[in-house]
Amino acid sequence: MLTDEQLLKYSRQIMLPQIDIAGQEALLNSHLLIIGLGGLGAPVAMYLAAAGVGELTLIDDDKVDLSNLQRQIIHQFESIGKDKVESAKITALSLNPETRINIINYRPGEEEMSTLIEQANVVIDCCDNFSTRFMLNRICHNYRVPLVSGAAIRWEGQLSTYTYEQGTPCYRCLYEEDAFNDQTCTQNGVVAPLVGVIGSMQAMEAIKLISGTGHTVTGRLMLFDGMDMSWREIRFKPRPACPVCS
């Protein structure tokens, strides 16, 4: 049962017939995992807290640095030197004090990550390295927990969602492990609002998954080019030789 305050706080979302009271209650009862509290994790955590997701677990082993502030808008100047998860928690709670927020300021190994993912409704991958991405895909596939994956660098971003339902591909169907070197914003640069574009879409995918409405980008890789302001969509299928899902 929503309180009068909740009905008012979330009224603009409840007003949407696709969300309604039931969707809002689902959000309030949900537990989402956000891996990485940098450029993508910032809008993801802020929108999901504001939208009324009941519980967020934030994972990041990094501390806030002056060079982060250009795009990681969940962190403030005063937070420099603090754990990113601590700084992110303060901002998220300032947006919505009723959100339950757990923080993990180190990189959990595969076993611990499995325990965390098993308890989550959706995992949002906002990390910056392939080894973590592959690990999240393996575990999410194992427990059939939907994974929303985003990446952003320079002027380019990408987005895809994996629900692991019958006939849908996984992250490993798309990428060979060891075929890629990590490309980071530290080495390549990134234009500030790009991470807002992609991160906001990750938050939107998570809200649809939880409220059970609309169509996610499962089986579709969305590629954004900020220089042309264009989106390209690549449809892809499960790979018969995929070592994770086949």
Ligand SMILES: [Zn+2]
């Ligand atoms: Zn696969």
